[in-house]
Amino acid sequence: MRSNDNYSKDSTKLDEARNRFISEIAKNIHLYNITPSAGRLYGTVFFSKEPMTLDDMSKAMAMSKTSMSTGIRSLLDAHMVERVWERGIRKDLYKVEGDWYKSFSNVFINRWKNATELNMSAIQETKELLHELIQETEYEEIRNEAKEDLEKLTEAEDYYYWLIDVIALFETGKIFDIVPKRSRK
């Protein structure tokens, strides 16, 4: 059985190589607001030759099907994987979105856009509250504090306006005119 031993040895090496990459992805994926576990799932599907079913993933990752279900859903929401159909197969099949520019940029844009807009409206709401307080209060001290707060918030607001512009750069794809895609194809 010498050659069989070699085969499993090489097979293990392949797995180890893949794991090297998967682990690193998982470690940094939180910047995209995705859990490490879902990151590993992404990596697993990434290397799969064929689209995978939940059962395939469950087996490959030695984790429950439930976790695969929730994990793949988060990747699906983030448009990092997509569902594919194959005739004769009843189970749902998933594969990774092949275009990294698309999948990763989209996640990034959505997360940041969302966060920025929320922060922005929080600023505006806070400013309104402070304006009201300045009008209403009879205490000079409070009025002054509120005014200082308003100034600080206005500076923060400027930053967020800028950030929104930056995000738009990515959203519209103009960023690719400035920093061209690197494609060796």
Add this chain to the structure above:
Amino acid sequence: MRSNDNYSKDSTKLDEARNRFISEIAKNIHLYNITPSAGRLYGTVFFSKEPMTLDDMSKAMAMSKTSMSTGIRSLLDAHMVERVWERGIRKDLYKVEGDWYKSFSNVFINRWKNATELNMSAIQETKELLHELIQETEYEEIRNEAKEDLEKLTEAEDYYYWLIDVIALFETGKIFDIVPKRSRK
């Protein structure tokens, strides 16, 4: 005590306004790889008229001094707050970095640069492992799988090269030529 009641009422209003903003910051700060709790701490120091000591923060946030210590350290590492000295005061004093462009962009750049470089070197290492395997293995099947992996990784690599270029845009400040700062001063 009528006027005293009014004062505490207005004072509460001021706090509520500030809290509105702080809570939102805390909710989204994780995109900068900072814990919500440290985000709230940031917000607290942000609104403080004077630089704060650990004891001030502890009191203001009703949390242990230990937590303030670790929280402020993470903000310090991220250059979102800075230490200031005042003569006659032995305790460490902290205030927020006033320039949001500076503080938030820096955090963003550092986190992303770091993550991207790690991912990039993981890709390169994985590619090397795969090249070795292709050379060594006697099994056509494994060789083919490895070759497919290599192709996929090369595509990912292109994306990361691009991402590094994008990050450089922010690092060098060229982004401000493209998307100018919004300043109403």
Add this chain to the structure above:
DNA sequence: TGTTACGTACAGTTTTTTCTGAACAAACTT
């Protein structure tokens, strides 16, 4: 030099998040 004030390391506790298996519902098969 002794004393006090200050920040942080560490171990244990609490809180939050992640993961799992059982039960369920919808869709397919026969």
Add this chain to the structure above:
DNA sequence: AAGTTTGTTCAGAAAAAACTGTACGTAACA
């Protein structure tokens, strides 16, 4: 229509993270 197969919901278990108080080292003060 009855019986499978498949994905998801939900409550509880396991794991991870955040928080706290005690204890300690260092630096300022007297």
